[in-house]
Amino acid sequence: MIIDCHGHYTTAPRQLDDYRRLQVAACDCVSRGEPYPAIADPSISDDEIRETLEKAQLRIQRERGTDLTIFSPKAVGMGHHIGDAQTSARWATVCNDLIHRICGLYPTKFAGVCQLPQSPGVAPANCIPELERCVKELGFVGCNLNPDPTGGYWKDPPLHDKWWYPLYEKMVELDVPAMIHVSGSCNPHFHATGAHYINGDTTAFMQFLTSKLFQDFPTLKFVIPHGGGAVPYHWGRYRGIAQDLGLPPLQELLLENVFFDTCVYHQPGIDLLLKVIPPENILFASETVGAVRGIDPTTGHHYDDTKRYIDAATQLSAADKAKIFEGNARRVYARLQA
């Protein structure tokens, strides 16, 4: 079985965008001191959901030979920087309910991961009710955690701050991991998927390295997507920094708790990831349909067809490939077993 641990519902019917537009307009009303207007939830039929998936995510699963996608709302659409905590709460509920309907329509093809109702300056403890609802009532297996709800300005405390601890306690209690995942960038310095995403991944890793987070939470688990940002490429730098700080080797310090996905869109990048990071810490993923949609003229295949790169990796044993394609996802997303 092949589990893709990183997919987003980027192809949702336009009613979802229409709803969000009304919601953003409503934030403007509130900021002008007017009452929050009533907005009806988006009306989307099961057939519309099927149509948007059949021609995109499900077609890709069939064509590439993958089985199950761990599926979450569109990451760039989370927009935690927009409006206030109430805005994020309403938006997360609508997006998560849609993912729940997808998992109900295709229970063998998708498992849900939730968007959290984060908001700049608001303690992440506010996300606990939605996380509990998604895991206990909707059967979700994890969450996406935005390390920078300000959308590129990094004004909230770092991930090792006690600010985040109540949410981590709940994740541990529920036995769900978080994928570190920023949303859109409203800082013109940072292109969303090209810079902000990769910055977020790299920054989170460094925050973990310089903290006692996993002493406090020995079973807390994070997946750093996009191959871990710059981390595998600069593994020597991070090893050296840890050594200079008198910390244990990275394997001991972080690799019981931190995992990397394979959303790296060329063979040399995947080969490096596989060479540097132990196979026990790598989860197969493609992030389809997502950041890069085109075909690589040098291979004739889609950049995001990451299964080809793992298939072609000669240094991996069959047992290691099985871990990357299935075993590690089942271990990290422990609720998948249910």
Ligand SMILES: [Zn+2]
């Ligand atoms: Zn993503």
